[in-house]
Amino acid sequence: MTKLREPLEEIAGCSLSAALEVMGERWSFLILRASFNGLHHFEEFQATLGIARNILANRLGRLVQHGILARTPMPDDRRKIEYRLTQKGSELLPSMLALRQWGEKWESGFPSTPVLVDSRDNQPIRRIAIQAHDGRVLPYEELMWMHAEDVKPLGQTTVQLISEAA
Amino acid sequence: MTKLREPLEEIAGCSLSAALEVMGERWSFLILRASFNGLHHFEEFQATLGIARNILANRLGRLVQHGILARTPMPDDRRKIEYRLTQKGSELLPSMLALRQWGEKWESGFPSTPVLVDSRDNQPIRRIAIQAHDGRVLPYEELMWMHAEDVKPLGQTTVQLISEAA
DNA sequence: GTTGCAAGTTGCAACTAGAAACTTATAATT
DNA sequence: AATTATAAGTTTCTAGTTGCAACTTGCAAC
Numbered sequence: 148m149t150k151l152r153e154p155l156e157e158i159a160g161c162s163l164s165a166a167l168e169v170m171g172e173r174w175s176f177l178i179l180r181a182s183f184n185g186l187h188h189f190e191e192f193q194a195t196l197g198i199a200r201n202i203l204a205n206r207l208g209r210l211v212q213h214g215i216l217a218r219t220p221m222p223d224d225r226r227k228i229e230y231r232l233t234q235k236g237s238e239l240l241p242s243m244l245a246l247r248q249w250g251e252k253w254e255s256g257f258p259s260t261p262v263l264v265d266s267r268d269n270q271p272i273r274r275i276a277i278q279a280h281d282g283r284v285l286p287y288e289e290l291m292w293m294h295a296e297d298v299k300p301l302g303q304t305t306v307q308l309i310s311e312a313a
Numbered sequence: 314m315t316k317l318r319e320p321l322e323e324i325a326g327c328s329l330s331a332a333l334e335v336m337g338e339r340w341s342f343l344i345l346r347a348s349f350n351g352l353h354h355f356e357e358f359q360a361t362l363g364i365a366r367n368i369l370a371n372r373l374g375r376l377v378q379h380g381i382l383a384r385t386p387m388p389d390d391r392r393k394i395e396y397r398l399t400q401k402g403s404e405l406l407p408s409m410l411a412l413r414q415w416g417e418k419w420e421s422g423f424p425s426t427p428v429l430v431d432s433r434d435n436q437p438i439r440r441i442a443i444q445a446h447d448g449r450v451l452p453y454e455e456l457m458w459m460h461a462e463d464v465k466p467l468g469q470t471t472v473q474l475i476s477e478a479a
Numbered sequence: 480g481t482t483g484c485a486a487g488t489t490g491c492a493a494c495t496a497g498a499a500a501c502t503t504a505t506a507a508t509t
Numbered sequence: 510a511a512t513t514a515t516a517a518g519t520t521t522c523t524a525g526t527t528g529c530a531a532c533t534t535g536c537a538a539c
Binding site: 161162163164165166167168169170171172173176177180183184185214235237238239240241242243244245246247248249250251252253254255257258259260261262263264265266267268269270271272273275276277278279280282283285287289290291292293294295298299301 | 327328329330331332333334335336337338339342343346349350351380401403404405406407408409410411412413414415416417418419420421423424425426427428429430431432433434435436437438439441442443444445446448449451453455456457458459460461464465467
């Protein structure tokens, strides 16, 4: 009930800590993955993940508290509770995919299944990457950290040329 | 020393589990973030993250074991150990950014600093997103899961048109 | 060769995860 | 209506993990 663990949040002054505060516990991401794959019920999660029931209850509760899953008793059978991804939850998909793609490349060595495809043409999505504002894929060597206040917005090309000339 | 915890790896048959096996523990991602931001030494990590020394030692050891950080004693002062990101480690940047961007939007509410920019023009990178093979940004609703074996490769446009016509 | 410092270890208390049995609310069967 | 079954949790108890603070070890400086 109590929470004596120092939240990671303050420490690093970065929203990464805030994200980890919500998703950084063991099992949270795997429950999320199961949700993305269409599981909605306690027993489904329990059976497919093999997670202990008390931990599962705890994690589902946390995910609901943080607005990542919505908890609804089914109207036709009110024993059944449905856990469904919220908007907030579904926007974790890029994080999950990036992590999965890294795991494929550096750990498991083989492509994961199921595969995420564009529903218009059933073709697999592009690999997640870091891109410049114009869409060029940027390798790590071409990146730099800057203080936010030192970044000068460029705007549209014409505006940019004018202000550069001035 | 012992590892009696069931590895998450097998359970979900997905490389997400493999990635979490390496990066899913408390502090691992924050240590990584600190590395990305130019910290290289034990005492630097300890002071800026406020992590307990034994945990830090443990996590650094794990990250080194998994090839995410390289551990090198400095030649000029062999008390100092340098921890530096490997290729494998630096390729976690997309995952970290995606998580951070999600945290910005849904948890902290403000942009994190420092900001990652394209070093050619000092402009901030594009937001991480899921894209179709042709680069269109795909919202969650336009995505679908498919079994890998059901995905028919399309190849180049010309080839694609020919095979579609046949 | 004593003092200082970086990078760890060790010991102990508090907390968290896991396995299995138990509870509670609803639904299906007799 | 009473019995049995099922979904979703709790509880209990053990084992493993985290965190703090004090201690060690290897090298460097004076």
